[in-house]
Amino acid sequence: MLVKQISVFLENKSGRLADVTRTLADNNINICAMSIADTTDFGILRLIVNKPEDAERFLSEQQFTVSCTSVIAIGVEDKPGGLAKALDILHDNGISIEYMYAFVGKTGNEAFVILRVENPETAIETLLKSGIEILPSDKIYCA
Amino acid sequence: MSCWNQTYECMSREEMRKVQSERLIKTVKRVYENVPTYRKKMQEKGILPGDIKSVDDLKNLPFTYKQDLRDTYPYGLFAVPMSEIVRVHASSGTTGKKTVVGYTKNDLDVWSEVIARTFTAAGAGKDSFLQVSYGYGLFTGGLGAHYGGEKLGATVIPTSSGNTKLQLSIMQDFGTTHIACTPSYALYLAEEMEELGIKRSDLKLQAGIFGAEPWSESMRQEIQDRLKIKAFDIYGLSEVIGPGVAFECDYQNGMHIPEDHFIPEIIDPDTGEVLPEGSKGEIVFTTITKEGLPLIRYRTRDLSSLNYDKCECGRTAVRMSKVTGRTDDMLIIRGVNVFPSQVESVLLSIGETAPHYMLVVDRKDNLDTLEIQVEITPSLFSDEVKKLEDVEKKISKEINSTLGISAKIKLVEPKTIQRSEGKAKRVIDKRVIY
Ligand SMILES: [Zn+2]
Numbered sequence: 001m002l003v004k005q006i007s008v009f010l011e012n013k014s015g016r017l018a019d020v021t022r023t024l025a026d027n028n029i030n031i032c033a034m035s036i037a038d039t040t041d042f043g044i045l046r047l048i049v050n051k052p053e054d055a056e057r058f059l060s061e062q063q064f065t066v067s068c069t070s071v072i073a074i075g076v077e078d079k080p081g082g083l084a085k086a087l088d089i090l091h092d093n094g095i096s097i098e099y100m101y102a103f104v105g106k107t108g109n110e111a112f113v114i115l116r117v118e119n120p121e122t123a124i125e126t127l128l129k130s131g132i133e134i135l136p137s138d139k140i141y142c143a
Numbered sequence: 144m145s146c147w148n149q150t151y152e153c154m155s156r157e158e159m160r161k162v163q164s165e166r167l168i169k170t171v172k173r174v175y176e177n178v179p180t181y182r183k184k185m186q187e188k189g190i191l192p193g194d195i196k197s198v199d200d201l202k203n204l205p206f207t208y209k210q211d212l213r214d215t216y217p218y219g220l221f222a223v224p225m226s227e228i229v230r231v232h233a234s235s236g237t238t239g240k241k242t243v244v245g246y247t248k249n250d251l252d253v254w255s256e257v258i259a260r261t262f263t264a265a266g267a268g269k270d271s272f273l274q275v276s277y278g279y280g281l282f283t284g285g286l287g288a289h290y291g292g293e294k295l296g297a298t299v300i301p302t303s304s305g306n307t308k309l310q311l312s313i314m315q316d317f318g319t320t321h322i323a324c325t326p327s328y329a330l331y332l333a334e335e336m337e338e339l340g341i342k343r344s345d346l347k348l349q350a351g352i353f354g355a356e357p358w359s360e361s362m363r364q365e366i367q368d369r370l371k372i373k374a375f376d377i378y379g380l381s382e383v384i385g386p387g388v389a390f391e392c393d394y395q396n397g398m399h400i401p402e403d404h405f406i407p408e409i410i411d412p413d414t415g416e417v418l419p420e421g422s423k424g425e426i427v428f429t430t431i432t433k434e435g436l437p438l439i440r441y442r443t444r445d446l447s448s449l450n451y452d453k454c455e456c457g458r459t460a461v462r463m464s465k466v467t468g469r470t471d472d473m474l475i476i477r478g479v480n481v482f483p484s485q486v487e488s489v490l491l492s493i494g495e496t497a498p499h500y501m502l503v504v505d506r507k508d509n510l511d512t513l514e515i516q517v518e519i520t521p522s523l524f525s526d527e528v529k530k531l532e533d534v535e536k537k538i539s540k541e542i543n544s545t546l547g548i549s550a551k552i553k554l555v556e557p558k559t560i561q562r563s564e565g566k567a568k569r570v571i572d573k574r575v576i577y
Contacts, residue, residue: 007526009519011556037528041553044526063558065519069526098527116526 001124001134002070003141004052005114008045009065012038020045020064027058032142033114035101046101048073048114050141072115072123073135075105083113089130090115095123112140147263147295148256151403152458156451159459162403164197166431171195171204174437177222180211181439198406201429202417206440212242212382221245221436228435233281234381234480244283244381245435251290253432257387257401258291264392264399264456265352265375267321269296272347274314276324277355278304283385284355284478288323291387297321304328307335318347325478326353326362326374330509333369348372354379354386355478357466359575362509363395376465382441383428389463394455397462404432407463408440409449412470423448425470426463444470474570476504477511479548483569486515489541493534494523499560505573513550515542518557 010016017036024031024047033048049055052068059066076082083102090097098116105112112135117123124134146152154162172192174181184205185191194200212220221228228245246254267273273292277284285303292299300317302310304324311332313319322329329351336343348370354377366374378398379386388405389398400407405428409418412425426447430438445466453459474481483502490498503514515538523534535552542550561568 005526007524009524009531009554009556011559016556039528039532042531042555044528044531046526063556065521065524065557067521067524067526098529 001072001136002120003048003073003114003135003137005069005071005116006047006049006052006055006059007067007069008047008059010036010043010045012041012043017045019062020047020059023058023062023064024049024055027054029055029058030142032140033101033103033112035099035114037099046099046114048140069116070120072117072120072127073140074113074115074127075133075135075139076111076113078104078109078111082111085130086113086127086132089126089132090117090123093122093126095119095126106142145263145268146458147260151401152260152399152460154403154459156459159402160198163406163431166403167198167201167406167429168192168195170429170431170433170437171439173222173434174439178220178437180215180220181205181207201406201408201440204429204439206415206427206442207438208442209242209382209444212244216241217243218245220438223247223434230286232283232286232381232385242382244385247434250384250433250435253404254287254384254387255290255294257384257390257404258287259295260399260401261352261375261377261387261390262292262295262297262321264390265321265350266373266393267292267295267297267350271295271297271320271349272300272318273297274300274302274310274317274319274322276302276304276310276322276328277386282478283379283381284323287379287385287387288352292323307332308339311335311339311341314348315341315345320347320349321352322348322350322372323352323377325355326358326366327356327477327506327509327511329353329366329370329374330362333366334508337369343371350375352377352390356475356511365509378463378466380443380445382436382438383430383443384433388428392454392456392458396454397450397464399454399458399460399462402460405430407449407461409447412444412446420451421448423464423467426466444473446470472570474502474504474572476513476548479546481513481546481548485546486542486569489538489545490517493538493541494520498523499557499562500569501560501571502569503571503573506575511574513548514553515550516553516555516560518560519554520557523554 030050035046037044056068100115102113175192227247230246232244234242275288279285350373352375363374375391378389389400391398408427409424418424428441446468447466448464450462498520499518501516505512538552
């Protein structure tokens with residue numbers, strides 16, 4: 001049920017993000033979702049791509065520092081309170097979120113949320129019990 | 144202009160050579176008999192103490208290196224039993240870099256003597272109030288200046304370093320006339336004074352004796368203008384004795400060396416050959432009165448030159464020029480000796496492999512700053528900002544506890560730090576000093 005996410009270390013200097021996207025494009029890898037966390041000196045680019053193993057390999061070859069982590073993807077109804085419900089459940093069960101980001105699904109009437117938690121297995125169990133939709137890789141990964 | 148010790152400071156060159164020769168002969172005999180390292184070094188060169196008949200023979204003696212002190216850590220180069228050692232100091236440094244120096248009662252006397260000469264040359268005397276704002280502790284600055292000030296008969300105010308507001312209020316209330324500290328701290332004091340609105344007329348300050356870090360003529364000008372004092376340069380290194388190995392007189396034109404205690408030479412750092420008078424090269428010292436830790440031809444790694452002309456002040460003692468660089472990669476940052484290899488060992492202790500790194504030294508608002516750029520490695524990398532920031536904090540904390548200075552840690556991408564063929568370039572020094 002977990003989705004693979006590629007994280008890349010980026011220094012805050014111009015052109016680095018473009019270097020990543022070009023490397024992926026050159027190798028025919030499609031970016032489904034992305035988010036950047038940044039500080040004064042560096043940023044961490046997080047990517048959901050259609051071919052995570054390939055992405056990790058090609059980026060490493062280009063001397064990027066890359067890691068692959070498992071994250072949870074949930075689908076929330078595209079209406080007020082959709083996300084709040086899921087977050088409340090996690091909170092009530094003492095599961096804290098390291099980071100999260102959202103993107104719109106292919107059909108456009110559902111929002112996808114990527115969650116990184118300390119213990120993903122427990123989190124999935126908890127969410128499933130409460131009827132939250134957990135999305136498998138094939139539903140998240142774009143073509 | 145008065146001297147503390149007219150006899151030795153103004154002695155003719157010929158007489159000085161006689162004094163040096165006598166003392167050198169004794170020192171060589173002493174180390175040969177008491178220090179295995181020296182005996183071995185001399186035997187390897189086929190030299191016996193009896194072969195040394197005057198200062199002319201100095202050039203035949205083997206060199207001593209900082210490594211010799213490390214190899215014999217802590218007391219292996221001492222020439223007297225520990226019962227005669229009354230004080231030890233140590234150079235700032237970490238495992239593998241630390242050097243311990245020891246003093247007999249007589250050594251402390253010599254040290255105080257050369258500092259008394261230093262302060263006298265800077266215009267201080269019995270009636271002066273001397274604030275010692277060098278750190279007190281294992282570092283030789285504070286206590287060295289302290290005892291020298293007492294020998295001089297000045298009123299010593301041992302404020303040590305830090306707590307600038309208190310330093311300034313003491314300066315006003317106690318009537319400080321002379322201050323001994325690092326030149327960058329002197330400028331910091333000037334800034335704080337301006338900030339706190341302390342008027343120059345509230346102070347009795349006349350002169351400052353500044354050392355422990357390289358500083359420029361323009362920095363001297365700035366200190367003199369802003370503090371309205373005369374700023375004197377002082378040179379020293381703990382291995383030779385501490386501060387007081389050389390000092391400026393009123394003419395501020397090179398630092399006089401108390402040659403009756405320390406014989407300087409300028410050598411070619413690569414060949415070890417003694418260079419002709421006036422040449423620029425590595426300055427090497429031989430101590431000829433020290434008992435605890437006598438040093439023969441100690442390689443300072445500092446680049447300087449010697450001027451034997453009689454000074455306008457009347458002293459005949461040779462003058463060394465300001466140190467213009469190093470022959471090794473040691474950095475002096477805020478008075479602390481830093482070797483890139485120390486940073487490397489800290490990084491090794493944190494990551495699984497030694498990352499590439501670069502030390503970027505700069506001077507902002509007259510204070511040295513150190514940024515350490517560290518290439519991220521897969522083992523240090525995390526997809527969480529918090530964890531990467533923890534890595535930075537951890538490195539910073541370790542650097543602080545081993546080197547004693549704070550540094551900004553900047554994680555950078557792999558392969559972004561310049562690679563060089565052969566010896567890696569580990570330092571970018573942006574400070575404009577000379
Ligand atoms: Zn002079």
